[in-house]
Amino acid sequence: MVRLNRVLFKDTVISFNKSILDMLVCPLSKQPLRFCEETNSLISDTIGVSFPIVDGIPCLIPQDGKIIETDDTLNSGKGEASSSPVAEQSKEKTSDS
Amino acid sequence: MYEMRAAKAASAEWRRIFHIHKNTFCTEIGGQQNPKLKIFDRHLKRQQRDRAAWLMSSKDTLVDAVAENLIDRLEDCKKSFPTALCMGGSGEAVRRLLNGRGGIEKLTMMDMSFDMLRTCRDAEKTLPETTVETSYIVGDEEYLPLQERSMDLVISCLGLHWTNDLLGAMIQSRLALKPDGLFLGAILGGETLKELRIACTVAHMEREGGISPRLSPLAQVRDAGNLLTRAGFSLPGVDVDEYTVRYKSALELIEHLRSMGETNALSQTTRTLKRETALAAAAIYESMFGADDGTIPATFQVIFMTGWREHSSQQKAKQRGSATVSFADLQKQFGG
Numbered sequence: 031m032v033r034l035n036r037v038l039f040k041d042t043v044i045s046f047n048k049s050i051l052d053m054l055v056c057p058l059s060k061q062p063l064r065f066c067e068e069t070n071s072l073i074s075d076t077i078g079v080s081f082p083i084v085d086g087i088p089c090l091i092p093q094d095g096k097i098i099e100t101d102d103t104l105n106s107g108k109g110e111a112s113s114s115p116v117a118e119q120s121k122e123k124t125s126d127s
Numbered sequence: 128m129y130e131m132r133a134a135k136a137a138s139a140e141w142r143r144i145f146h147i148h149k150n151t152f153c154t155e156i157g158g159q160q161n162p163k164l165k166i167f168d169r170h171l172k173r174q175q176r177d178r179a180a181w182l183m184s185s186k187d188t189l190v191d192a193v194a195e196n197l198i199d200r201l202e203d204c205k206k207s208f209p210t211a212l213c214m215g216g217s218g219e220a221v222r223r224l225l226n227g228r229g230g231i232e233k234l235t236m237m238d239m240s241f242d243m244l245r246t247c248r249d250a251e252k253t254l255p256e257t258t259v260e261t262s263y264i265v266g267d268e269e270y271l272p273l274q275e276r277s278m279d280l281v282i283s284c285l286g287l288h289w290t291n292d293l294l295g296a297m298i299q300s301r302l303a304l305k306p307d308g309l310f311l312g313a314i315l316g317g318e319t320l321k322e323l324r325i326a327c328t329v330a331h332m333e334r335e336g337g338i339s340p341r342l343s344p345l346a347q348v349r350d351a352g353n354l355l356t357r358a359g360f361s362l363p364g365v366d367v368d369e370y371t372v373r374y375k376s377a378l379e380l381i382e383h384l385r386s387m388g389e390t391n392a393l394s395q396t397t398r399t400l401k402r403e404t405a406l407a408a409a410a411i412y413e414s415m416f417g418a419d420d421g422t423i424p425a426t427f428q429v430i431f432m433t434g435w436r437e438h439s440s441q442q443k444a445k446q447r448g449s450a451t452v453s454f455a456d457l458q459k460q461f462g463g
Contacts, residue, residue, distance in 0.1 A: 050235065050262045053210075053277045057270035087244055089265040090272035093170070 046070070046083045056081075057090050073098065165291055165394050166344065169239070169267070172289050172392040176240035179388030183246065187220070189372055190387060193429050194220035194284050196368065197313050200433065201229035201280075208280035208309065214268050214300075215239060216286025216313075217387070219247045227257060229280065234259050235273075237266045243388075271299040278303050281310045285429070288314040288345055289392065297358035297434075307438035310360060315389075316367060316428035317347045322416045323380065323408075323425065330408035334401070341400070343393055351430045360434025361441055368429050373422040377409035380425050 046065070054063055056074035063072040063081070071080040072088050079095040081088060194217055201208070207230025213221050214237050222236065238244050244263045251261060266272045268283070268290050281300045290296045300310055320342055327341040346354070348367050355363035374380045384390050400408075417423050435441060 047262055050264070053235065053274050054264065054272055055274050057266065057272040060275075062274075084241065084265075085245070087241065087248075087263045087265055089241065090270075091239065091265055091267050092270055094265070 046086050046088065054088065054090065057092055058095075071096075167289050167291055168392050168394045169269075169289075169291070172388075173239045175385075175390055175392060176238070176388040177242040179386055180240060180242035180246045182386040183219070184386060185250075187217075187383075187387065189370055189383075189427060190217040190220045190285065191224065192370060193217070193313055193368075194224050196429075197221070197282065197284050197311055197431065198224055198228055200311060200431075204229075204309065206307075206309075207231075209233060210278050210305075211235070211280040211282065212237060212273065212278045212303065214281065214283040214286055215289075216284045218284065218286075219243070219250060221282055221284050222247055222261070223250065223254065225257075225259070227259075231259055231280070234261045235278075236261060236263050237268075239265065239267055240388075241265050268296040269299075271296070271303055273303040275302050276305045279305055279308050281308070283312045283314075285313055285315065285387075285389075287312055288343070293346070294354055294357055297354060297360075301359055301434070301436055304436040306436050307440060308436045310432070310434045310436075312432040314351075314430050314432070315345050316351075316430040317345045318369065318426055318428035319345055321426055322412060322423070323377075326377075326408045326412035326415065329411050330404050334404045334407055340393055340395065341391060343391065346430060348430055351432050355432055355434045358434070359437070361437045362433075362435045364433040366431050368431065370427045370429065371424045372427065373418070373424055375422055377412045377423060380423070 048065060051063065051065055051072075054072070055061060056063055056077065056079070058079070059074060059076045061074060061076045063074055065071075066073050066080070069080065071082045072090070073080045074095075078098045080098050081090050081095050083089070198221065209230065209232045211229070211231045211233070212235045218236050218238055222234070225231065225234075236244060236247055238247075244265060248261075248263060264272065268287060269292055281304060283300070287293055287296060297310070297312075304310060324342045328338055331338050331341075348365065351365045352363060355365065372383075374383070381390075413423055
């Protein structure tokens, strides 16, 4: 028999505690992460992936990461975290490396 | 500079993987860079742990006993551990039973499942006021997102036996430790649920004429010591404890496993167990192992592993030929 014994209550928005940022690194490249205020995510600049922060808890699992579209705005320190499903774009990038 | 170039090359590879294998696990590289053996389906394990977060009872005798045993080892050390990491498994029990042991000030709870962490965070509000500052991150033990040399203590209570690459996870834990940092791990050993294994195999053979693995492969005690040494820990220590839990029926055992998040997550298994086979397994279990009062026992063998990150202050074997006392002298001393 399954008995639910948890009380569901609506949390107030819990913000991310920045003091742990110096302990955290990207799970794939092991390089430091950058906190991006507008998208509320942690950005790994070396591999261009952003990890979301949900309810104040950062999700640093590789499959949760989203590719950041590399455009000029990335150079100014603000990234646009949007997933790009275009396969041609990925082929272009591999030819660069 | 070399690191930047290597990271860029690796990054291009990862981006390609993210694009092409969008909905698949990033370790499924298709046999290119790391053909890792995928015994366990980590994505399924994550979902099972999400479910377990809701089914979990606030007091589970088995999990509490293991966590208590693990945390007790902190009392054996004179050292205090200000920064600690608690990885997966029964992290909630560890947090609840900590009671200020080990001198922990900053605790980071890491788990694959978001719901599990949320449950921990809610449970923390009911704990008596402590001086421990807890932070939560969602992370995978195989891809540890922690800075090198940042932790004094790494605890993993019943979580590492679901990793595909146990050695890799332990190596990453060691790297996250500061010099003279401690690693405490508890994993389920090979004797665990041997009664269930036997009952399932017999039922399967009777009903379906073949055997399919129903229990995950578990580490043997002799392997644990090897693992610690290969991961590079110094002063390794392994010990084993067997817990026998009694249940009223086989169904209760399965429910308990579900609430701990320990149900089957093998990649190779056909997910659904046929109804007749399941009933047959329950009946065989009760007839083969049932006690006189109708309860059935289940064995849980827990292997406790301890290891330290190397530090100059730790004792080491002296060099050969540097002895200053001979055995003959010792014999004279003790009147042998």
